[in-house]
Structure formats: C-alpha cells, structure tokens
Amino acid sequence: MMKEIYITDYQCVTPLGFDVDSNWKALLGGKSGVALHQIADNQESFYTSMIDSQILEKEFTKFFIPDQNDKLPFTRLEKMLLLSLKPLIEKHDVTEDTAFILSTTKGNISLLKNTTELPDGVYLPALAQKIADFFGFKTKPIVVSNACVSGVMAIAVAKNMIQAGKYKDAFVIAGDELSEFVISGFNSFQAIAAGPCQPYDKNRNGINIGEAAAAVYITSEPSENEKLKFKVSGDSAINDANHISGPSRTGDGLYASIKNAMREAQISSGQIDFISAHGTATLYNDEMEAIAFNRMELQNVPLNSMKGFYGHCLGASGLLESIISMESALQGTLLPSKNFEEMGVSQPMNIIIENQSAEITYILKTASGFGGCNAAVVLEKC
Numbered sequence: 001m002m003k004e005i006y007i008t009d010y011q012c013v014t015p016l017g018f019d020v021d022s023n024w025k026a027l028l029g030g031k032s033g034v035a036l037h038q039i040a041d042n043q044e045s046f047y048t049s050m051i052d053s054q055i056l057e058k059e060f061t062k063f064f065i066p067d068q069n070d071k072l073p074f075t076r077l078e079k080m081l082l083l084s085l086k087p088l089i090e091k092h093d094v095t096e097d098t099a100f101i102l103s104t105t106k107g108n109i110s111l112l113k114n115t116t117e118l119p120d121g122v123y124l125p126a127l128a129q130k131i132a133d134f135f136g137f138k139t140k141p142i143v144v145s146n147a148c149v150s151g152v153m154a155i156a157v158a159k160n161m162i163q164a165g166k167y168k169d170a171f172v173i174a175g176d177e178l179s180e181f182v183i184s185g186f187n188s189f190q191a192i193a194a195g196p197c198q199p200y201d202k203n204r205n206g207i208n209i210g211e212a213a214a215a216v217y218i219t220s221e222p223s224e225n226e227k228l229k230f231k232v233s234g235d236s237a238i239n240d241a242n243h244i245s246g247p248s249r250t251g252d253g254l255y256a257s258i259k260n261a262m263r264e265a266q267i268s269s270g271q272i273d274f275i276s277a278h279g280t281a282t283l284y285n286d287e288m289e290a291i292a293f294n295r296m297e298l299q300n301v302p303l304n305s306m307k308g309f310y311g312h313c314l315g316a317s318g319l320l321e322s323i324i325s326m327e328s329a330l331q332g333t334l335l336p337s338k339n340f341e342e343m344g345v346s347q348p349m350n351i352i353i354e355n356q357s358a359e360i361t362y363i364l365k366t367a368s369g370f371g372g373c374n375a376a377v378v379l380e381k382c
Helices: 020-028 053-063 066-071 076-089 124-135 147-163 180-188 252-265 283-295 314-331
Strands: 006-013 034-037 046-049 098-103 142-144 169-176 212-219 230-239 274-276 302-304 362-369 373-381
Touching (some): 020 314, 053 076, 076 124, 076 169, 076 212, 098 124, 098 147, 124 142, 147 169, 147 230, 147 314, 169 314, 252 283, 252 373, 274 314, 314 373
Parallel strands (some): 274 302
Antiparallel strands (some): 006 212, 006 230, 034 046
16 A cells, blocks of 8 residues: 655745745735736836845845855845745754755746856756755755646655655755746747736736745655645646647646546545646636546536736746645635636636635646646645
8 A cells, every 4th residue: 555645834935925824815815926027128027926036135134144145145046945945944854765856947047147158056956956955955856847837746756756665755845936038938929918817717818927936845754733734645747749838729638637646546526626727828728728627527616726816937836836725725715716707718617706715625736838748636635
C-alpha cells in the first residue's frame, strides 16, 4: 500500500499580501492585485498584478539582517521566494531526507537585461541551489519548469518521490516575477487583455500577467495536532501535443489528466466539491477547459479562476491557487471568479459569482500551458 502524502503548511507572497491571512482577507473583500503598470520604459502600460517593490524590500529587511544580504545579494525574485519559504522552515526541520523543489517558468530572467554575458543566476538550477543553500538543505534541489503547469506538477513530484522512498518530506516553492521579457513575449502573441481579465466571460480578450511566490510543506508523517492537513489523493500530467502555444480544441490532455488523477484518488465526479481551474481568459484555453470538464461530467461542480485577482503568475500560479483553494476549504467559503458576467464558452459550467458558504472536502486543481502540457491534482481535506 502506497504512503499517504499530506500538505500540512503553506505560505504565499503576492500583491495582495505577504501571508495567507492578509491574502484571504483581501480576496473576501473582492480586492484584486490587477492594475495598470508600466514594466519597461519603452513599452506602454499593461494591466498586470505586481508586488510593490518598496513594500517587498521593507518586508525582506524585517526578516533578513543586512549582513546576510550584503554577503550574498538577492534579486527581487529571490527575495519573494525567501519570504514565502522562511515561515515554513521555522516550523519544520530540514533533514538529510528532505527534498527542496522549485517551480518556476522564467526564474531570474531579468538578469539578462543590459548584459552581453550570461549571469550564473539566470540558470534555474543555480537559482534553486542559492535558495536551498541559504536554508541549509542537504539534498540536491529539484527544478520543475514545465510552463504554466509547473506549480501543480511540483506538488505531484513531491508526492511521488516521497511515496517512492526517495525522501521523507519536501518543501515545494514556486515563484515568477513580472519582467519586460515576459510581457513582450505574451504581447507578441496578442494575448494580453486590454483591461482586467475576464475568465470564461463572453467578452474576455486575453490575460493579465502577475507575479507571486508560494510555498508548501509536504510530508508522509504529519503530527497528530496539525490544524491544516490536506491529503494529495491523486495527480496526473498529460501532454496533448497539439501546438506550442495552443491547447487541444477537444481538451484531450486536460480530460486525461483529470481522469487519471480522480482514478488514483478513487473518487467520482459527484464527489468533487470545488474546482480551482486554470482560467486564463484567452479564447481557446477557457473553451478547452469547458469541454474537458463536461467530458468528465463536472459541469455542475462550483468552479472559479483566480486570474482576475492575481493575474497569471506563470510557474507560481498552480501552487498559489492550490493554497487559496485549501484555505477556502478551511474557511468553508467559495470565492467568485472575478470579472465574470456572461457565459462565453460553448459548454455549461457552474462558475461561482459571489462569496458563498460551502462544505469542501475534495478539491480538483487543474492547469494547462504552452507546449500542450496539462496537469491535475486532487486534494482532500482531512
């Protein structure tokens, strides 16, 4: 019999706050991090979800003494990652059997600006090693960088490696920041919305890019007095091999991922209480998701996208949204899919439009991304 794997702690750093409590209060109040920002001098302003750099610096200096920063200078992204992980490290031991897993899409891509050389810090393994060394991890860091499914896949990697006996527990951390490179890339696809994004809405016209860092602690041996305990009951990742930047129009990869994850969790569609969907507010992603959910007979399950609150945080989005989903279950409250007004997909969906009380035991978290990747994880409140 396979070991049961649990998430027993989490934290996040976002434009809405530097811990889960402040984020939750902001979300309950309907506050969004999405606003007009100019990321580069030679670009127009875009609607993005951006962390205030002055507040970030202030929060960072609260917890990390100047001498440490002087000896080992940190980038803006690294400060986000350190702040999200520090509270978990303080509560859980790092041993020789503890894994460190970093989820990111672009990492320190901003280091490439105004340079003709390739800085060491731009390599994802170097970023992971720097954070791991700071906190004294003894195992070799693992990097999960598979486009926008990275955050969800990182949970699955931790679960499967612990079950395989490679590790006893794991710290999973995810982060991506806004940069001129990322904004330019998505703008070249004409995928950036003219205003705040509207997942699944008839008038949706693209995404808002966001930034965040998030961290979870995963173990097979939770203590009896854990107040927060979610079993990672099932997971799956399938590539639909459709197009480098466009999903399968029939939702094949996402459908298969959900089906496999639910089969491992040994639950039916009727047992899912809530779906935290990807919901980027692009024409094809949202339509594909609607088709996949209907193929799995999940069209009546309450569903939201968090992109209207946080924007699309790339490699951090799946982990951040998993954390908010678990907090929703603990608080017994479903959050709305912000900016949704009128159904804009061809298949029925039960999109949440306002805060509502609910008993949540089984959560389905999904994600899809460039290259045809799709991932799903089932989380069970214990």
